[in-house]
Amino acid sequence: MNKGKITIHDISKNLGIDSSTVSRALNDSPRVSKKTKEKILKKAEELGYQRNSLASKLRTNRTNTIGVIVPRISRHFFASVISGIEETAFDAGYEVIICQSLDSYEREKKLVDTLLSNRVDGILISISMGTTNYDHFENYKNNGFPIIFFDRPCEVSKNTNIIIDDLKASLEATEHLILNGCKNIAHFSGPQTIELYRRRYKGYIAALEKYNFPIREEFIFESNLMKQDGIQCAKEILKLPEIDGVFSANDVTAISAMQYLKTQGKKLPEDIAFVGFSNEPISAVIEPSLTTINQPDFEMGKVASTLLFNQINNKTVLNQTTILEPELIIRKSSIKN
Amino acid sequence: MNKGKITIHDISKNLGIDSSTVSRALNDSPRVSKKTKEKILKKAEELGYQRNSLASKLRTNRTNTIGVIVPRISRHFFASVISGIEETAFDAGYEVIICQSLDSYEREKKLVDTLLSNRVDGILISISMGTTNYDHFENYKNNGFPIIFFDRPCEVSKNTNIIIDDLKASLEATEHLILNGCKNIAHFSGPQTIELYRRRYKGYIAALEKYNFPIREEFIFESNLMKQDGIQCAKEILKLPEIDGVFSANDVTAISAMQYLKTQGKKLPEDIAFVGFSNEPISAVIEPSLTTINQPDFEMGKVASTLLFNQINNKTVLNQTTILEPELIIRKSSIKN
DNA sequence: TTTTAAAATACAATCGATTGTATTTTAAAA
DNA sequence: TTTTAAAATACAATCGATTGTATTTTAAAA
Structure with missing residues (x-):
């Protein structure tokens, strides 16, 4: 009708x-x-x-909407960050548009474009693994458009970044393995094009140096840290029987490696101890339960969005990096009795 | 500048x-x-x-945008449905606005309102657990606005629903426990205000009846199916030592119950066999791995969005229920050797 | 009762893009 | 070279809400 x-x-x-x-x-x-x-x-x-919000937004030139781009919403970490963002946004009267880049550069670029054409007041983004070119941000940043990067920061020029102290956490994680008797510790590393994985790598190296352990290139496995990469890494590890500990740059890879090693008759943590990164929910329930780094995800969302709203309203761009403290969660996978 | x-x-x-x-x-x-x-x-x-998309959308009275409301994006099932939706939408040139109701009626109502004021062309929704009043849909449906319900259907009046065959799946799941030697099977049920959980409950009952098992009210535990509910259910089960099998209406509750029972010295599946529902990723990696029902999540997203785009473009409202086939995934938790 | 200030309401322009109609330009036909 | 049809472009209204300014109404003061 x-x-x-x-x-x-x-x-x-x-x-x-x-x-x-x-x-x-x-x-x-x-x-x-x-x-x-x-x-x-x-x-x-x-x-x-x-x-009609469209008309209202057009007239007032204010959308009271922010865009959030994450690699995947299904990742527990990102889902929690989003919850933090939504809570702050709700209180501040903002709408939130959630997008996933699926770690594709092309998709990310398109999403940024769509958000901007919908005239969001600001963007929160954790850049995709596939992104190595940052021009699509530079243009807008130069015009004073508020963009804040979280977790996976934007490496070029000055930006507002919110990260966790990956280096410190990685150093602690590796140190924890050392203190629990590991002598030959491998590292599952992510793409070194990504700052975040470089920091985790550096933490690993720093721990080895602190205890005067030799750095052995063949103990470092770089991959995209997906499930299948874990199996691949596990196979490589079996060829290097002296490895008795692994610090993995994420949980997913650690877990799939552990599962594979178990099928090959390895005893965990006795033969090989594991420490992961991210504290995925799954880490608590596998056997042995995975020692890992818990990131302040919800808090990160709150901090990021609060900063963004400040930038939107005060028009002051900070270009400052905020570092949040992660926490080592000790479970069974790293304790050799 | x-x-x-x-x-x-x-x-x-x-x-x-x-x-x-x-x-x-x-x-x-x-x-x-x-x-x-x-x-x-x-x-x-x-x-x-x-x-400026706002101006364009206002003028053309077409946003080429659909809204999706799910209880939580972090749930693997919903994340996969969303992926299915986004894939279809991308090909059809539609933008997708993702929202989570957090199973709150108030929030859901507000989200529907926001989406409509942003003049989305249609809405895909899996209604929240807290929703028992459907007026906020009725109004719009009466005006011919395209809304499609998936997974958790809208129970009142005629609607386009896309569900899986919960009854059949639940019957199969319970039957599977019976065929594996369980004599006293409990059921962890969800809120009976929700059609979906009623269907799962009916499937459980149907299986018992099929094999002439008595229906024992004290074996049926109704809860909100959260993590802590599983622990509560497990405690109740310990008071009923004859229970040797559980069919849970979701994985989360099954898993937390299993974990609690293990700490209390129960052997799984020997003492108590378990079958869950949803095939959460976690189910494959816990020990014993959880037998569960896999839902065609990605496919559900594709079907739902395809139907929605048809409704939007042909202006034909179907009001027809599509039923997709789930699949029993047999793992270790249900096989008593 | 008249004057005046304040309160309430109306007028009209605007946000940026789209689109039916009118006008101008171009190119083909006479 | 003039006529005519087609192609290209310009004009003007519109989508729905907002907002500065003008006008009207109301109520208080004289």
């Missing part, structure tokens, strides 16, 4: 009140009398009026 | 070409000559023009 949506003009005509007054009434402006407001609100309800 | 965004009017003035021609050129209309198009495209690029 009622094909065309009800507009303020319908209410206006219906009541013989100018649409500007209707608009002000619906926005609870003090310029409209109580009596008129009530009449308008009642009629709006009656006609099933629903504000 | 360049505070105000570039519009077609800037290009228009800059080249002395009317803005309508600029608009048509940017949309590759055949009404503009090749030469003019090239000139306009070049200038647009040069000025860093970016279309």
Whole structure:
């Protein structure tokens, strides 16, 4: 029936009140009398009026919307960051548009474009693994558009980044293996094009150096840290029987490696101890349960969004890196009795 | 510097070409000559023009955007459904706005409202656990607005629902426990206000009836199926030592119950066999690995979105339920040697 | 009761893109 | 070279809400 949506003009005509007054009434402006407001609100309800945000956003040049781009929403870490963002956003009266880049550069670029054409007030992004070119951010940053990078920072030029102290956490994780008797510790590393994995790598190296352990290139396995990469790494490890500990740059790879090694008759943690990174929910329930680094995910979301809202409202761009503290969660996979 | 965004009017003035021609050129209309198009495209690029989707959507009364509301994006099942939706949407040239209701009725209502005020062309929704009142859908449905319900259908009046065959799957799951020697099978059930959990409950009952097993009320535990509910259920089970099998309406509860029972010295599956529902990734890696029902998640997303796009474009509302086939994945938790 | 200030409401322009219609330009036909 | 049809471009209205300014109404003060 009622094909065309009800507009303020319908209410206006219906009541013989100018649409500007209707608009002000619906926005609870003090310029409209109580009596008129009530009449308008009642009629709006009656006609099933629903504000057209597109028109409102176009006119006011303010969308009260932010965009969030993460590699994948299914990752527990990102889902938690998003929860943190949404909580802050809700309180601040912002809408949140969630997007996943699936770690593809092309997709990420397209998403940034779509968000901007929808005139979001700011963007929070954890850049995709496939991204090595940052031009699509530079343009907008130069115009003072608020973009904040979290977890996986933007490496070029000055930006507002929110990261965790990967280096320190990785050093601690590796040190923990050393203190638990590991002599030959391998590292499952991610793509070195990504700053975050370089920091984790550096933490591993720093721990070895601290204890005067030799750095052995053949103990370092670089991959995309997917499930199948873990199996591949595990196979390589079996060729190097002296390896008695692994610090993996994420949980997923550690877990798939562990599962494979178990099928090959390895005893964990007795033969090989493991420490992961991220504290995926799965880590707590596998056997042996995985020692890992817990990241302050929810907090990261809150911090990132709070900073973004500040930038949006004060128009002050900080270009400053905030570092949050992660925490080593000790479980069974790293304790050789 | 360049505070105000570039519009077609800037290009228009800059080249002395009317803005309508600029608009048509940017949309590759055949009404503009090749030469003019090239000139306009070049200038647009040069000025860093970016279309204002808000204005475009307002004018055309078409947003090419759909909204998706799920209880939580972190749930593997929903993340996969979303991937399916996004794939179809991408091919069809639609934007997707992802929202999570966190199983709250209030939040869900607000999200529906926000999506509609942003004039999405249609909505895909898996209703929240907290939702028992469906008025917020009825209004819009009556106006012919395309809404499709998936996984957790809308129970009132006629709607387009896409569900899996929960009853059949639950029957199979329970039957599987019976065939593997379980004599006293408990059921962890969800809120009976939700159709989906009623169907799973019915499947459980149907299996018992098929094999002439008595239905014992004290073996049926209703909860919200969260992690802590599983522990609670496990505690109850310990008081009923005759229970030798459990069919749980989701994996999360099954897993936390299993973990608790293990700490209490129970042998799984020897003492108590388990079958879950959902095939969460975690199910494959716990010990014993959990037998469960795999739902065609990605496919559900594709089917739901395809149906939605049809409704949007043909204006034909089907009000028809599509039932997809789930699959029993047999792992170790249910096989008593 | 008249004057005046304040309160309430109306008028009109605007945000940026789109689109039906009118006008101008170009090229083909006479 | 003039006429005519087609191609290209310009004009102007519109989508729905907002907002600065102008006008009208109301209520208080004189």
